[in-house]
Amino acid sequence: MALYMFAQTVGIRPRQKSTAHRISFCPQCSVSLAMGPPPEGALNLAAWDMIRDLVGSDPALNQAAWENLNGVSGLLPATGTDGAARPAQSGASFEF
DSSP: OEEEEOOBOSSOSSOOBOOOEEEEOOHHHHHHHHHSOOOSSHHHHHHHHHHHHHHHHOHHHHHHHHHHHHHSTTTSOTTOTTSSOOOOOSSOOOOO
16 A cells, blocks of 8 residues: 655645655555554544545455465464463453
8 A cells, every 4th residue: 555645735826735755555554554543643643544544445455464464474373472372251352
């Protein structure tokens, strides 16, 4: 995924526009950023909203992230983060 950001003046003639800057994110980073808490600051929040919209618009991005992570040997063991068997627990939780 790539995010393009640029700045443009409003209410001033002639209008000035900056060049667009491209920021690239791998599928894992996109999903991780979108699922995390919102950052502070108007610019960071705007970028976070754009990433969340993109990640939420197509399940294929989430699937690509999980397939890529699952393909890395030992990164996501089926039994938990340390590879040890986990006892059954009531309720659901995420481990990072």
